[in-house]
Amino acid sequence: VSDSKFSRYHDPSAFPLNAVETVKRHAEWFFAGKKFDTSEAISLLVQEATRGGAGAVKIDTERGWVSITADVDWLEGDVAAFFAPLSYLAGGRNSSRVEVALTAFCDAVVTATSKGVFEVKSGEHVTELHELSTEGRTVAFLPPLEERPPSLEEAKTAQPQTTTLRLVQGEGAERISAAVASFLEKQQSA
């Protein structure tokens, strides 16, 4: 179709419709050093959470993962910010939530509220993550390998203790568990 007058519609680079791919090419939109920076990402997330009304924000680093937990859900139940640069009122004019940068640059991203866990970006590492549960919101991300804090070098080589670590996908797991119980009940009464 290269000689067609419509050929430009077949060139994916002509129309950057994929917001995450676009952010990947523009790290400078979020990070002063023009590349993903874990500390800056944490600071932007904390800023978002506090501007969103959080009274307490907790930062944890474990096994290479960084998690930020706030006592309120600063995204108000909407995970769209993980998939496109979205501005927010409290951030002011030209603001952008930083969650999309996590999706673009990190190896894995998971978020959780009291309603369950939502896996934003999959990776084999996700099963190494602690169970997440929070009354507000938790955002956990696995920075790219070169960006993981030096203090976590030891954790990088540690063997995952799969007996104590497990990802829980909230409603899906509960729904299947209930369906299995219902099936067994029907079989017993048959």
Next chain:
Amino acid sequence: VLEPPDLKRVFGSERERGRALAEFLLACLALDDWQTVAFSRRPLPQDRRALLQSAEPGDSPELKLGRWVALYEDELIAVFESRNRIEHGLRISDGELRGAHWLATHLLELLQPVAVT
């Protein structure tokens, strides 16, 4: 007595998980086919009729299939929801996959005695 799956047990390796995932998706294809046939209101194809011949005297393959769809409607919905999450690129938990795989296999075994591999 049917043993329930241990939904708290994680898969030992990605390979084991991958196998369960493949078997689950394969079972879902078969379940989807059965459900389509059940809802089609057309006479059962001969090959499917043969699979349902173990129906009790006085029962018919059509009745057996209709009963299966009605009785296990909630379980089928739960299985297809898990399948949909997978098809949308979400990584479901080990417990959900283990449960969904177990459920899909047993739902299928009620209709066709051949194990899904």
